[in-house]
Amino acid sequence: MRLVILETSNSVGEWAAKYVMKRINDFQPSADRYFVLGLPTGSTPLGMYKELIEFYKQGKVSFQYVKTFNMDEYVGLARDHHESYHYFMWNNFFKHIDIEPKNVHILDGNAADLVAECNNFEDQIREAGGVELFIGGIGPDGHIAFNEPGSSLVSRTRVKTLAQDTLEANARFFENDMSKVPKQALTVGVGTVMDSKEVMILITGAHKAFALYKAIEEGVNHMWTVSAFQQHANTLMICDEDATLELRVKTVKYFKGILRDLDEGSQLEGYKN
Amino acid sequence: MDIRVKCTDEEPEALEQEIPARRQRLLQFTNCRLVRGHRIIHEDLWVRDGRIVNPEPVFFDERAKAHCRIDCGGAIVAPGYIDLQINGGYGVDFSHDTETIEEGVAMVARGLVKSGVTSFCPTLVTSPSDSYHTILPRIPAEVSRGAGILGIHVEGPFINPQKKGAHPEHCIQTIDKGLSTLKETYGSLDRIKIITLAPEKVTDPEVIGQLVERGITVALGHSMASLSDGEGAVQQGATLITHLFNAMLPFHHRDPGLVGLLASDAVPHGRTVYFGIISDGVHTHPAALRIAYRTHPQGLILVTDAISALGLEEGVHHIGQLPLEVKQGKAFIAGTETLCGSIAPMDECVRIFQKATDCSVVYAIEAATLHPAQCLGIEQQKGTLDFGSDADFILLDDQLRVLSTWIAGVCVHRTAK
Numbered sequence: 001m002r003l004v005i006l007e008t009s010n011s012v013g014e015w016a017a018k019y020v021m022k023r024i025n026d027f028q029p030s031a032d033r034y035f036v037l038g039l040p041t042g043s044t045p046l047g048m049y050k051e052l053i054e055f056y057k058q059g060k061v062s063f064q065y066v067k068t069f070n071m072d073e074y075v076g077l078a079r080d081h082h083e084s085y086h087y088f089m090w091n092n093f094f095k096h097i098d099i100e101p102k103n104v105h106i107l108d109g110n111a112a113d114l115v116a117e118c119n120n121f122e123d124q125i126r127e128a129g130g131v132e133l134f135i136g137g138i139g140p141d142g143h144i145a146f147n148e149p150g151s152s153l154v155s156r157t158r159v160k161t162l163a164q165d166t167l168e169a170n171a172r173f174f175e176n177d178m179s180k181v182p183k184q185a186l187t188v189g190v191g192t193v194m195d196s197k198e199v200m201i202l203i204t205g206a207h208k209a210f211a212l213y214k215a216i217e218e219g220v221n222h223m224w225t226v227s228a229f230q231q232h233a234n235t236l237m238i239c240d241e242d243a244t245l246e247l248r249v250k251t252v253k254y255f256k257g258i259l260r261d262l263d264e265g266s267q268l269e270g271y272k273n
Numbered sequence: 274m275d276i277r278v279k280c281t282d283e284e285p286e287a288l289e290q291e292i293p294a295r296r297q298r299l300l301q302f303t304n305c306r307l308v309r310g311h312r313i314i315h316e317d318l319w320v321r322d323g324r325i326v327n328p329e330p331v332f333f334d335e336r337a338k339a340h341c342r343i344d345c346g347g348a349i350v351a352p353g354y355i356d357l358q359i360n361g362g363y364g365v366d367f368s369h370d371t372e373t374i375e376e377g378v379a380m381v382a383r384g385l386v387k388s389g390v391t392s393f394c395p396t397l398v399t400s401p402s403d404s405y406h407t408i409l410p411r412i413p414a415e416v417s418r419g420a421g422i423l424g425i426h427v428e429g430p431f432i433n434p435q436k437k438g439a440h441p442e443h444c445i446q447t448i449d450k451g452l453s454t455l456k457e458t459y460g461s462l463d464r465i466k467i468i469t470l471a472p473e474k475v476t477d478p479e480v481i482g483q484l485v486e487r488g489i490t491v492a493l494g495h496s497m498a499s500l501s502d503g504e505g506a507v508q509q510g511a512t513l514i515t516h517l518f519n520a521m522l523p524f525h526h527r528d529p530g531l532v533g534l535l536a537s538d539a540v541p542h543g544r545t546v547y548f549g550i551i552s553d554g555v556h557t558h559p560a561a562l563r564i565a566y567r568t569h570p571q572g573l574i575l576v577t578d579a580i581s582a583l584g585l586e587e588g589v590h591h592i593g594q595l596p597l598e599v600k601q602g603k604a605f606i607a608g609t610e611t612l613c614g615s616i617a618p619m620d621e622c623v624r625i626f627q628k629a630t631d632c633s634v635v636y637a638i639e640a641a642t643l644h645p646a647q648c649l650g651i652e653q654q655k656g657t658l659d660f661g662s663d664a665d666f667i668l669l670d671d672q673l674r675v676l677s678t679w680i681a682g683v684c685v686h687r688t689a690k
Contacts, residue, residue: 080329090329095317101336 001216001235003255009204009240013047016135016202016238020052021061023133023198029065034103036067036125038134038193040145041088044202045137053096063099067128069121070106071136071145071193074182075159077109083173084109107157107186118157118186131196138203141165142211142224146187149223155189190228199229203239212239213246275690276348276668276677280341297322299331300682301339305350305668308638309658318350320664323681327660345668348676351638352656353391353665354619355645357467358426358515358549358576360396362583367412368397369581369591371404374411382419384584386686388618389675391665392421392655394466396578399429399440406460418685421665423649424466427459428515432495433471436520439595439606439613440495451477455484465489466649469515471496472506485510490649492549493531495520500533507540513648514548516578517565518557535569547648549576552626553617555603559629566630574648575622575641580604580614624673634673 006012020037029035039045055061073085080087086106094104105124111117125131136144141163147155148163162170167181174180193199203212215226216237229235244252302318309316319328319339331337361367363384365377378395385393395412397405405427412425430446437445448454448470456462468484469492475481481491493506494515499522503511514521514531522530529536534546552562552575566573577583582590582599589598589607598607599616606613617625619641627637646656654663664682667675678686 079333086329086333090332094332095328101332101338104332106333 001230001237002258003216003251004236004238004259005244005252005256006238006240009044009242010047012044012202012204012238012240014051016045016048016200017051017055019200019236019238020048020133020135021055024061024063024066027132031065034065034067034128035133036069036128036131038131038136038188038196039068039070039089039093040136040202041070041072041085042137044204045135046092048135048202049093053093056097063097066099067103068099068105069125069128069131069188071134072185072187073107073109075109075114075184075186077182079108079110083170109182109186114159114186118159121157121186121188122192125192125195131193133198133200134193134196135200135202136193136226138201138208138211138215138226139166140169140207140211142214142226144190144193144201144226144228146185147190147225149225151190151222151225153220153222153225153228154191154194156192157186157188160185160187190225194228194232198234198236199232200236200238201226201229203237203243205240206242206245208239208243209245209247212237212243217247217251275346276687277344277346278341279344281338298340299326299337301328301342302345302350303342304347305345306347307658308349308351308635308642311635311639313349313635318658318666320682323664323683325658325660325662325664325666348668348670349634349638349673350658351389351667351669352642352646352658352662353420353667353678353680354389354575354623354641355423355656356385356390356393356577356579356619356641357423357513357574357645357648358396358428358578359385359393359583360398360579360614361581362579364581364585364590366581366591367395367408368400368404371407374408375413378413378422379416379419382416382422383685385420385619386418386678386680387675387688388620389623389667389669389678390420390619391667391678391680392423394423394426396426396428399432399437399444401444402458402460405458409460409464412464418680418683421655421663421680423651423655425464426467426469426492427465428469428492429495430458431455431468431470431474432520433474433497435497436471436495438495438520439597439611441595448475448477448480451480452483455480462487462489467492467513469494471498472511473498473502475506478505478509481506481509481511485512488650493521493534496531497522498531500529500531500537501539503531503534504537504539507534507537507544507546512544512547513574514546516556516576517548517550518561519551535565535572545572545647547572547574547644549574549578551576551578551615552622552629553577553615554625555617556612556615562626562629566626566632570632570636572644573640574644575619575626576645577617577619577622578615579618580616582614583616583618585616620673620675627673637673638669 027035077084146160214224220227300320306313319326362381370377467490491511492513492515524532587599596607642656646652668677
């Protein structure tokens, strides 16, 4: 695992965007060989999307040969509701870039047959050749996507009932009215993300610190589903200082040391297309 | 700040051709500052089939991309201006040029787009019955590459002779037999969108309601009405005041007259009384503009009340049945000092108004777009950049000068640099 510790949450978004741009450009995608990207929603990825849009506008990266698969979507929420993940992705990313609409895949929480929708999503990932880079976040309860505590670590895309923690975290987006908060979501499974060539997790804020500790300093445990990525060959975690608050000093020093010694950070900071 | 066009297939010039097949093309206007939701927002404008479309379902449902992307260079993109009162222009007088009315309206419609007007109501001043019978049916329903025609504004002949302004007194009539009088005078009410009348001259209390039922906007003007006359008319369905301050009693503190409708408590709940106001820098003092704006901003509508001399130079021309003279940028009844109409184009009126009142750019634009559309009850199709509305819009620079005009998604005018 690589743990990149940056100063602020803004730095995390910027670094992540630079990394995505570098990966796409190094891959040299074309009509015969698409770059398949797994995408999250949320406030940390928002910073990453803003940077990527800037890079696109500056002509440094193109999404013409990129296919995307989002991690999750609420069940039963209108697609144009301000809290839907379709709304988030359209307004914060897709409408600003040159991605082909048919290359965008987001689970449809209003599908007539939710199980079929989930199975179909897995098929589409398979048809696309698998995900090259899957980006995700971490919940305060250590979940990846909506794989709540207790989710199978080999799970696939499916319907999940949301945990109380998640409902409470979401309430503020639904006028603090619990009756309006969606109770279910469609989500990629832990296994689905594990299948990708590389996993990049973004973690910012002190409220995520305990989850990060559980995810990397304790064992693989289905109560903290992000811990599953300890068993992925290519896990990259990007976090800010606040998110390291529950880690051992030894862990933090080790990873900061790597970054400093290899000059990896500054190489990537100065990355030019 | 010129627009740059990039299309997936054809030449950019295709945007200016009005070929029906092209209408299916999806156009994406980027790098714009849209006037939408009472604000200026940084959003793209998507147009197809002459309408403004919501790009989200196009992306997620249709999985379609734009055929053409038009870079607006950061310009302000506003709905096209709507002029509810305009008597002619470019040498054309709608009330007088009976023989050539079709060409006349077409000439004006095509000229108006230069000032950012995309819809208008050709206005007829007080005229003999014969004139109405001849002219009304012959006004074209639409003009290709010209501003849209919303319907006709008949300003008269049922006005008060004491407030006739430049209207010919011998043509003024009274409504003796209610709706039948109107039908006899005009010939047919079908093409009429707005009627200006003096409410104190309307004896039949049903007439206004009957006109409103037919979808005609009843406007009050050229009148000696007291405030209570005006309120009575509003309660019967009148919703517009014609060129506020002009051709009506001045505001008086014990009987505010029609001007008092701006602050009347007798207006039916939920109803807005709109008022046209000429902000050509001549007809209304800036202080009067400010008083009207501050008293009742949601009802304010900019009109040009422009006459045949709009767009022409100094000299003698014709209006209604009388000759007029343009001198020093103003138009008078020839040989007198009586103003007989404005010659300031709409975009200039918007600029003058914004400067005089120091209102926001958004408000100044809404006074010439959203408000007139609301007054006529057509705000679902015109006057906004909302999804589903007609793609009639203008590109403006920061000084609110017109850069280009688009009607039904087709560029009908581009200002030369």
